[in-house]
Amino acid sequence: MNYHPSRMLTLVYQPFAFGTIAILAYNEAKQNTRKRNLIGYWLFFLSVLAVLILDLATSGKGGLGPFIGVCVISGIFGIADAYTQGGMIGDLSYMLPEFMQSFLAGEAASGALTSGLRLMTKAIFNNSKDGLRKGAIMFFIISTIFELLCVILYAFVFPKLPIVKYYRSKAASEGSKTVTADLAAGGIQTSPEGATGESTQFERKGKKQLLKENIDYALDMFMIYTLTLSIFPGFLSEDTGKHSLGTWYALVLIAMYNVWDLVGRYVPLIKIINMESRKLITTAVVLRFLLVPAFYFTAKYGTQGWMIFLTSFLGLSNGYLTVCVLTAAPKGYKGPEQNALGNILVFFILG
Template identity: 60%
Template sequence: MDTSIVAATTNPKGKYCALAVCWLLGIGCLLAWNSMLTIVDYYAYLFPRYHPSNIITIIYQSFAIGALSVLVHKEARLNTRRRNLFGYSLFSLGSLAVLVLDLATSGRGGIGSFIGVCVISAAFGLGDAHVLGGMIGDLSMMTPKFLQSFLAGLAASGALTSGLRLVTKAAFKNSRDGLRKGAILFFAVSASFELVCVLLYAFVFPRIPIVKYYRGEAILQGAETVAADLAAGGGTQVAPTNQDVEAPRYVRRLNKRDLMLLYSDLAVTLFSVYVLTFSIFPGFLSEDTGKHSLGDWYALVLIAVFNVSDLVGRYVPVVKKLKMKSRRGLLITSLGRLLLIPAFNITGIYGSQGWMISLMSVLGFSNGYLTVCVITSATHDLLAPEQNALGNLLVFFISGGMFVGVACDWLWLIGKDW
């Protein structure tokens, strides 16, 4: 018997350590992409004719949804350890590549540099497909608390990059050289942090006793994807001893078709949430912000408001009384968010910046809140292989919603001078 696992089940430190690592890994999942997204004003300065905010986003999402299509189909036979380590390594190398590209071209624009940025954006999309689906599928076999922490980390990456962007903009001013210094700092931080995530996932996370317990239990239920992770942690399965370890409820095996039929409403909910969010964020902010008293700070403030609101929304369901559990209620609420499209359009034309900031906070809060409510409640009462499969399917619908939303984002350009 692995005494370290017994210690974790009687000592909450194992759980809290896992929660902290999940949060950090969530940050790493989107930090590289958020860094590229947050310095879009630098790319808009370098590539004014190419609409970089829209182009790099749709390239990112195209590669993410394409890779996910393959990974979801083969998720039951994939090595989750290799999948996640590949994704985090790709984030770290891609962030480093942005630095090398900028230094090699001395910060000059042009079609060659833009193509390089697009290639790196595609690499980030490929990494996202590996990590997001891999981590959510893996954590779905454990406890909703770990999932919530990881999902909160995703939002925290946006909030952190927005805060850092505001600081660098103030420190380096709005000159071309200042924008470049801020971009270099962003990706130096991103490359370093992604390397930390590689090390955390490779050497720390699999050794946490409570994580070893859940993975051992998943293998007993027929999961093949976490065998390498369990071996890396040196864990063996034992019975839980307290409420920190939630025993699974065993039900019949379901295939992907059965899962889609049973959880189609949740898939539609997540799809509609992300279609709406990404039809507005971030393209609308860079194309339709107009002229306001905040000047060139306006778009950055709106992005920061969205990211902070998204983070807050992901923590609200921690309070059980505030967590929406009705699947019908979640679906109706997600569809009701479509009213935000005419609200943003009208506010963009006639409203003040205060109204726009308020709308952006509603968009971010509802995005984070609904995401956590759906994902943390979706995999209850399933066996580990089914939890992993459903987690990957839900990520596929999130990515699909992002892709469609980014495509719709171009509609804001209709009638404008290209």
């Protein structure tokens, strides 16, 4: 039986991610950001470890039972993504735009690294007995180590960076209650609520008003990721036909997407081509939908070279537009508003 795993896992992942971010975004002002992000990172670590344990427990036999188990783990990945991505983007929204760009580039770098590991393990075990499983085990062992490292770095290193403490203190002075635990982890104690007696300075725009003022950015993010996820990874990993690269073809396509997504997230650092106009960003996002017929006709009539080119452009445009939107949107708002807006935009990414 063909379960179409590349498509099914995305279908399982998405509703869990969407439902979780909806709840978290609605209650963002009441949350402990440090606790939220640590929950997300721990869930990522435990989920990757669970995949490894599931494979070892079933001796890699596969079947409906293990597939359902993988689907459950995929749902947990969705929950972890909502916790961490919303929390981190909300957190970084009141810091420098360069911090946001670096975080988003880091996300893409993880994808590129994942592809690199997959290509490496395939090359090592390609001709060995049970090579695919051995490669997967090696991949998940390395991934588990990386996820644990993320937990440690966020818990013990990130909150103590001077620049991070500065911006979190600034957000607290503007009325943010989500950074209290983060500041405490960095050795800074905040004043009790209401101690200043200046409650008026803590007035902030509500989520509805923020959404109304930034509906174009929200729809931009929704359209960017609707298009991207309609093609990557499901279409690229399954509807590839027969090509000279053979079993390497789908892996090369996914790797090219991830690498160019990473490149695209650094392009806005070049000021002259950093798109800041809201109208231009929306126009670029809409024009990007021309990739749908382009992929269709290339898959049907084109060569693998053209498919690799289109996949690279898909990644490049995804990374570039993501950074343009998420670095431009928070400008001009107070810390608590920037955190709320960051969560709203992630809601539209995962929606």
